[in-house]
Amino acid sequence: MLPKDRRSKILKLLEEQTVSGIRELFGVFNVSIPTLYKDLEILEREKKISRSYGAIQLIREDKFRHSFFSRLKMEKDKKRHIARSAVSFIQSGDTIFLDSSTTTFYLCDELKKSSIQSLTIITNSLFIPQEFIMHANYRIIQTGGMLDRDIGCFHSQDIESYLSRIHGNKFFFSAQAVSTEKGILDSYQPEEIKIKQLFLANADESIALLDSTKFNKTGTINWLAIEDLKMIITDKELDSAVQKYMREKGVRLFT
Known part of the structure; x- marks a missing residue:
């Protein structure tokens, strides 16, 4: 070569x-x-x-556009399917954490169409709060800080002390990759991973929204072990061997 x-x-x-x-x-x-x-x-x-x-x-030459808007178009049917399933796990009155992924952005679209009347959403996403401007019964808390144009989210050095005082019922998140050996992986900045870990620690339940193309891939930072992963919502194209492995590890799997 x-x-x-x-x-x-x-x-x-x-x-x-x-x-x-x-x-x-x-x-x-x-x-x-x-x-x-x-x-x-x-x-x-x-x-x-x-x-x-x-x-x-x-x-990438244009990180901002590629990282969010281009990813928003990737596997969008799978992401919409996952979002429709995820909304059934949310109840009126819940407080939920949402990361800045494109899959949680699709979840917001499903929330707007749902019958859920009241909700508190805590997110570090740049785009998610804009989706609920017309929903007066939804309390939106944006963590704030410095804008990361690469993935459309905010980081802050003081976020740990702030989030330690906030409790959530559920944390919905996605990731760049899932490895059966290494667990959940991302290639984002460490500050973004830190916020995900804080959301995870302060929620009663964590729910991973992962389409089938993300399995058996790799990333830079391993931030959650398979053993600590409780629930995954995915699509019907996930390999049967991976499904079997996840269930053997005690992960609740919904397709």
């Missing part, structure tokens, strides 16, 4: 989230370590990737 073709292949693997680290790339290409490092250095100089402590991340 020519060096140019190999570098194109590296970018494709990162785009598909098949790999996320240097060690994984060594298992894909039959080249020497210096050769692979030279490829990565070239891609980094071209501002196509970034590297940190062995992790590799794709740099």
Whole structure:
């Protein structure tokens, strides 16, 4: 394989989230370590990737548009199916945490069409509060902080002390990847992962909204083990072997 073709292949693997680290790339290409490092250095100089402590991340020309609005179009039928199922687990009077994922954004669309009269929603999403401007019976709490344009959410150094005083009935979240070995993984900034973990700690119940394309993928940060995952709502295309594995681990699975 020519060096140019190999570098194109590296970018494709990162785009598909098949790999996320240097060690994984060594298992894909039959080249020497210096050769692979030279490829990565070239891609980094071209501002196509970034590297940190062995992790590799794709740099997109327009992160804001691609990361949210393009992802909103990806697997949208699966996400809508998951959102319709998820809304049945919400009752009037609930206080729910929502992360900034596109799947929870579709959940908001289903909430607007539901018969749920009163609800408190706590989120760090930029977009979710805008969905409920006309719903006076819904209390919307946005965590605030610094805007992360990459994924359309807010971060704050003081969020831990603030969220420690707030209790929620349920936390709905998604993720970039699910590995049967490593659990729930994301490639977002550590600040975004921290907020997810705080939402998780302060909710009575956590519900993962994960379409079938996210399973057996990888990410940079492992923030939730399979053993700590209580419930997943997914779609009917999830591999039967993965379903069996999850249920054996005690995960409640809804398709």
